[in-house]
Amino acid sequence: GSGGFRKRKHDNFPHGQRREEKENVNPSSALMTSFKSFQLELDTRHDKYERLVKLSRDITIESKRTIFLLHRFTSAPNGEEILNESEVKLDAVRRKIKQVAQELIGEDMYQFHRAISPGLQEYVEAVSFQYFIKTRSLISVEEINKQLIFTAEDREETTNTTSNSRDKQPHTWSLKVTPVDYLLGVADLTGELMRLCISSVGNGDIDTPFELSQFLRQIYDGFTFIGNTGPYEVSKKLYTLKQSLAKVENACYTLKVRGSEIPKHMLADVFSTKTELIDQEEGL
Amino acid sequence: VPKKCQKAREHFSTVRTQLESLKTKFPADQYYRFHEHWRFVLQRLVFLAAFVVYLESETLVTREAVAEILGIEADRERGFHLDIEDYLSGVLTLASELARLAVNSVTAGDYSRPLRISTFINELDSGFRLLNLKNDSLRKRYDGLKYDVKKIEEVVYDLSIRGLNKEATVGAGGEK
Numbered sequence: 337g338s339g340g341f342r343k344r345k346h347d348n349f350p351h352g353q354r355r356e357e358k359e360n361v362n363p364s365s366a367l368m369t370s371f372k373s374f375q376l377e378l379d380t381r382h383d384k385y386e387r388l389v390k391l392s393r394d395i396t397i398e399s400k401r402t403i404f405l406l407h408r409f410t411s412a413p414n415g416e417e418i419l420n421e422s423e424v425k426l427d428a429v430r431r432k433i434k435q436v437a438q439e440l441i442g443e444d445m446y447q448f449h450r451a452i453s454p455g456l457q458e459y460v461e462a463v464s465f466q467y468f469i470k471t472r473s474l475i476s477v478e479e480i481n482k483q484l485i486f487t488a489e490d491r492e493e494t495t496n497t498t499s500n501s502r503d504k505q506p507h508t509w510s511l512k513v514t515p516v517d518y519l520l521g522v523a524d525l526t527g528e529l530m531r532l533c534i535s536s537v538g539n540g541d542i543d544t545p546f547e548l549s550q551f552l553r554q555i556y557d558g559f560t561f562i563g564n565t566g567p568y569e570v571s572k573k574l575y576t577l578k579q580s581l582a583k584v585e586n587a588c589y590t591l592k593v594r595g596s597e598i599p600k601h602m603l604a605d606v607f608s609t610k611t612e613l614i615d616q617e618e619g620l
Numbered sequence: 621v622p623k624k625c626q627k628a629r630e631h632f633s634t635v636r637t638q639l640e641s642l643k644t645k646f647p648a649d650q651y652y653r654f655h656e657h658w659r660f661v662l663q664r665l666v667f668l669a670a671f672v673v674y675l676e677s678e679t680l681v682t683r684e685a686v687a688e689i690l691g692i693e694a695d696r697e698r699g700f701h702l703d704i705e706d707y708l709s710g711v712l713t714l715a716s717e718l719a720r721l722a723v724n725s726v727t728a729g730d731y732s733r734p735l736r737i738s739t740f741i742n743e744l745d746s747g748f749r750l751l752n753l754k755n756d757s758l759r760k761r762y763d764g765l766k767y768d769v770k771k772i773e774e775v776v777y778d779l780s781i782r783g784l785n786k787e788a789t790v791g792a793g794g795e796k
Contacts, residue, residue, distance in 0.1 A: 366679075367680050367747050368743070371746075377704055378705075378751055444650070444652045446650060446653035447655075449652075
């Protein structure tokens with residue numbers, strides 16, 4: 337035969353025969369043809385998944401940046417500016433979510449859920465943070481989803497979509513954040529609120545910590561109500577939530593007990609040491 | 621063999637009834653939300669259907685044919701369907717079973733079947749090589765295919781050096 341250049345266990349194994357058999361496979365047999373179509377189908381599915389993963393990452397990054405921006409908010413004069421800028425950022429995120437919605441038209445959302453879930457959770461965190469700063473209350477999942485209904489804005493979009501409808505109906509896409517993603521996003525929100533509490537004291541704001549304490553307690557109660565009946569990820573977040581709540585309550589305690597003794601401008605120092613310790617704990 | 625295949629087909633009607641009832645247990649457009657619950661079973665069913673069809677006709681059962689045997693749809697749009705990856709997983713299980721069949725055929729004195737299985741498996745392998753798989757469970761199972769191919773080649777080799785396939789080769793010519 338043609339001789340084997342590869343070392344194999346059986347030296348006298350018929351390499352030549354094997355190659356010959358492979359060449360005998362008819363590339364346009366029914367089996368091969370169907371496998372070619374499988375290749376196409378799988379590639380298309382994987383490509384879509386990847387596009388969604390990329391969108392999810394973009395959503396995560398921009399949402400995180402919004403959160404950092406919102407941490408810079410104080411009642412100081414530029415507060416309004418910061419809120420407006422945050423709205424601009426969140427609109428950009430929503431545009432990405434619109435693309436996600438467009439990718440998912442005609443698809444079963446759950447097939448791609450794992451690709452987009454992290455991004456959506458981060459978005460929930462950002463938008464609920466902004467909502468809290470504005471209203472001191474928790475945004476509902478219905479409110480969130482109301483903002484995630486999109487229509488085709490300009491003529492260009494309508495003609496680009498693969499629509500076979502000749503009627504003048506505007507295209508609408510929507511994405512529904514699932515209750516689980518909402519819960520996970522809110523759980524992450526509590527971490528940011530805890531940071532807000534600590535930093536607001538540093539700014540001399542001694543009312544916010546107490547408001548936050550109340551608010552976080554309500555969220556905690558809500559999560560306790562769900563207990564172990566939710567998915568595993570929710571239970572995991574509950575643990576961190578407890579810690580955040582404890583930090584906020586301790587801050588309130590310190591303010592209450594020692595706050596009246598310490599002049600306001602020094603309060604920041606009291607809490608900055610604490611903050612360092614907390615940061616170390618969190619391994620930042 | 622044909623009688624056994626017939627019997628097997630009858631069992632599938634029980635399967636059909638149960639799948640019918642499964643379909644009603646959840647909203648039709650959330651197939652993938654609960655997919656994991658029946659994934660394993662469906663893959664086994666694909667394997668069994670593929671095996672019966674192979675024994676009947678020595679061809680690879682198509683997705684549409686499996687769907688028909690199981691009483692479900694072939695496309696997602698039409699309802700409870702067979703996912704392509706589950707179909708492919710079931711087919712790979714068939715490959716392993718055919719490797720076993722090749723060995724046992726020789727033991728039973730049938731020297732031509734292994735040759736036909738070999739041609740079939742090689743074609744299957746060529747088909748799978750066309751696919752770009754991700755590093756998931758399907759890919760792992762596909763990695764096992766080469767061991768099946770090798771096993772069957774060894775059987776064929778053992779037959780050929782002993783001249784046992786000579787009279788079998790004459791009849792084993794045309795494969796689909």
